[in-house]
Amino acid sequence: MRGQPPATVTELAGRTGLSRPGTDVVVRGLVTDGWVKVVEPDGSTVGRPARRYRFNADAGHVFGVDIGAHKILVLLSNLEGEVLRSRRMPVDPDADPAERLAVLDAAITDCLTEAGLEPDQIWAITVGVTGPVDASGRTSLFTPLPGWASVSPADHLAARFGCPISVENDCKLAAVAERWQGAAQDADDIVYLQAGMRIGAGLIIDGTLRRGFGGAAGEIGALKTLRWLSAPSRLENCPGMPADVHPDDKAAWVFERAREGDRDALTTLRRYVKDLAVGTAxxxxxxxxxxVVLGGGYSRSADLIIDPLVDELERLCLRVPEVRASSLGADSVALGALRIALDQIDAQLFADGMPAPLKT
Amino acid sequence: MRGQPPATVTELAGRTGLSRPGTDVVVRGLVTDGWVKVVEPDGSTVGRPARRYRFNADAGHVFGVDIGAHKILVLLSNLEGEVLRSRRMPVDPDADPAERLAVLDAAITDCLTEAGLEPDQIWAITVGVTGPVDASGRTSLFTPLPGWASVSPADHLAARFGCPISVENDCKLAAVAERWQGAAQDADDIVYLQAGMRIGAGLIIDGTLRRGFGGAAGEIGALKTLRWLSAPSRLENCPGMPADVHPDDKAAWVFERAREGDRDALTTLRRYVKDLAVGTAxxxxxxxxxxVVLGGGYSRSADLIIDPLVDELERLCLRVPEVRASSLGADSVALGALRIALDQIDAQLFADGMPAPLKT
Structure with a gap:
């Protein structure tokens, strides 16, 4: 019934292949348990209208969280993945773990309060972080956040939430989001590129997010010869850049000049794309x-990047995939986190069963 | 019953959870159809011994074929994957497609004749070739074999065999073989390296061979900056190499000198491994x-390669996997082809059903 419009018992019986009386028994049970809601006839139909039933998407809720260097984004959704509340809060890139976690807690509290929910009404949480996530849910191998290598966001949140909490790499989550609601809904084999002040990748193969044996799949940027480490500095060092441009705005400055036809900016952009193309190849x-989905902060200028990127891939690769711009932008990590949290609920529901909502 | 010792009806009933009479009916049907053979009691048991049944592995047969630059290897197995006949025939690396296919036909004929089988007793054939295999079963993007880009080995064999015939990249098949019977039987996430006069790779992720959207997964050697294209020439150009060493024997000459402690050979080997490591990283x-499984011709000297390769990977990678030497050597491609042919039969059997052996 999930993802479907309200249906009568007769319609549900047809859909499931069960008998009408059998379906009626099951549906009444689901209503009692809180999984299904009754939709009373609105009187607009001629004759004796049948009662209809719909999945109770608000029986439970999940959080999808993106912990970034500059911001924290928290999305709250129901069981259909419908975003009910979102809260984006800035963080100082130099903030220590305690400050960053305090911002996270505040954003979560805001969402709960606005939605009128208690922590025990949250059924799953997934948190996105930068860097490969190890088996303990930490980014011990690498993180750009100060002091963050030993932080376990799951342990921190477990003090407040009793539900399953998972932690995942931001690029991997963005890849999941692009397949769920974004630019690659039709594809099963996807390379997601996060192009911004750092470059990362998330991989979906045969429809499944691939984490690798130790959670470090997609970390090709670590190989210097593939030039992802140095690529962003191409943009930062564009000739003619005024000294007062903030580091976070340097790339935007180059894209803007390139759009105006400035030769230095165009040359800089071409060099950036050449570097980006090597790791992508x-x-x-x-x-x-x-x-290939081009995401991350610089994908706002995807129109300037994609054509030359494809040209480079033609030169370097045996077979060139379609390259598309991300359609989700800055929300993709938190959206992917929502999807993983919802998947966790499904896995639990279909593997072990779950207590009925009205009995929790 | 496949892969198991002969069993009584009582044992089979216990294994399947069916009733004893029900199992008896099913087993008798399988005997009538030719899937199962009766094993008569040998009289060594005390009391009234029960008749036992075993899977009739010889009900059908498959071919696994390796079409290489220098040789063709054909393996004939039964439905358990037991190799009944094998035939290895040399081919001139410069042979044109007609000559190469004639050698293939001769090797296949030899196997059939020796085993006393007719072509219609072959249920599936898989052929390994060098280069990425496209949707039409050709290596149109790249092949080192002269004139081979437009050749369809499947079409050629279809003139003689009515069974399913598939064509697959040699490195991919070797990867499958190493997981089936070789050095990586315990692993689900495997990078297979074919290190020889060319370097290639086959990828198994979450237990499944990954072909890529267009069949070109693993073709990372095409990227010059990763140095796989040039790596083998390191060995060919070792200082001190006598002019009369045959090109095919140059690497062996270097490995031999390195083993004796020759400094030029050791330096050459170190440079080769450094190049190999970049693409591997x-x-x-x-x-x-x-x-990571190190296979291909040079894996005979794996003891000289693996330690320095691991050292380089430690330097280049975030997390270094275990590196093991291939345990199948030169048979791995044909063995992997057997496995894929057997998998094809299973897929057909469990999806669409197949005619019973005694009715074909």
Whole structure:
């Protein structure tokens, strides 16, 4: 019934292949348990209208969280993945773990309060962080956040929430989001590129997010010869850049000048794309995906990047996939986190069963 | 019953959870159809011994074929994957497609004749070739074999065999073989390296061979900056190499001198491994596998390669997987082809059903 419009018992019986009386018994049970809501006839139909039933998407809720260097974004959704509340809060990139976690807690509290929910009405939480996530849910191998290598966001949130809490790499979550609601809904083999002040990747192969044996799949940027480490500095060092441009705005400055036809900016952009293409070619040659999705902060200028990127891939690869711009932008990490949290509920529901909502 | 010792009806009933009479009916049906053979009691048991039944592994047969530059290897197995006949025939690396296919036909004929089988007793054939295999079963993007880009081995064999015939990249098949019977039987995430006069890779992720959207997964060697294209020439150009060493024997000459402690050979070997490591690091960083298997012709000297390769990976990667030597050697491609042919039969059997052996 989830994801479907309200249906009568007769319609549900047809859909499931069960008898009408059998379906009626099951549906009444689901109503008693809180999984299903009754939709009373509105009187607009001629004759004796049948009562209809719909999945109770508000029986439970999940959080999808993006912990970034500059901001924290918290999305609260129901069981259909419908976003009910969102809260974006700035963080100082130099904030220590305690400050960053305090901002996270505040954003979560705001969402709960606005939605009128208690912590025990949250059924799953997924948190996105930068860097490969190890088996303990920490980014012990690498993180750009100060002091964050030993932080366990799951342990921190477990003090307040009793539900399953998972932690995942931001690029991996963004890849999931693009397949769920974004630019790659039709594809099963996807390389997601996060192009911003750092470059990262998330990989979906045969429809499944691939984490790797130790959670470090997609971390090709670590290989210097593939030039992802140095690529963003191309933009930061564009000739003619005024000294007072804030580091966070340097790339935007270059994209803007390039759009105006400035030669230095165009040359800089071309060099950036050449660097971006080398690591991308390594991923494409390894995985031979159907689609490459260009996401991350710089994907706002995807129109300037995609054509030259495809040209470079034509030169470097055996078979060039379609390259598309992200359609989710800055929300993709938190959206992917929502999807993983919802998947966790499904896995639990269909594997072990779950207590009925009205009995919790 | 496949892969199991002969069993009584009582034992089979216990294993399946069916009733004893029900199991008896099913087993008798399988005997009538030719799937199962009766094993008569040998009289060694005390009391009234029960008749036992075993899977009739010889009900059908498959071919696994490796079409290489220098040789063709054909393996014939029964439905348990037991190799009944094998035939290895040399081919001139410069042979044109007609000559190469004639050698293939001769090797297949030899196997059939020796085993006393007719072509219609072959249920599936898989052929391994070098280069990425496109949707039409050709290596149109790249092949080192002269004139081979437009050749369809499946179409050629279809003139003689009515069974399903598939064509697959040699490195991918070798990867499958190493997981089936070789050095990576315990792993689900495997990067297989074929290190020889060319370097290639086959990828198994979450237990499944990954082909990529267009069949070109693992072709990372095409990216020059990753140095797989040039690596083998390091060995060929070792200082001190006598002019009369045959090109095919140059690497062996270097490995031999290195083993004797020759400094030029050791330096050459170190440079080769450094080049091999760059492309390997790109695969490892992309996929984060559990195991890297070193196969191909040079894996006979794996003891000289693996330690320095691991040292380089430690330097280049975030997490270094276990690196193991292939345990199958030169048979791995044909063995992997057997496994894929057997998998095809299973897929057909469990999806669409198949005619009973005694009715074909």
């Amino acid at each position: 390594a991923l494409v040659l390894t995985l031979d995906p159907q689609v | 790109a695969l490892v960083l992309t996929l984060d596998p559990q195991v």
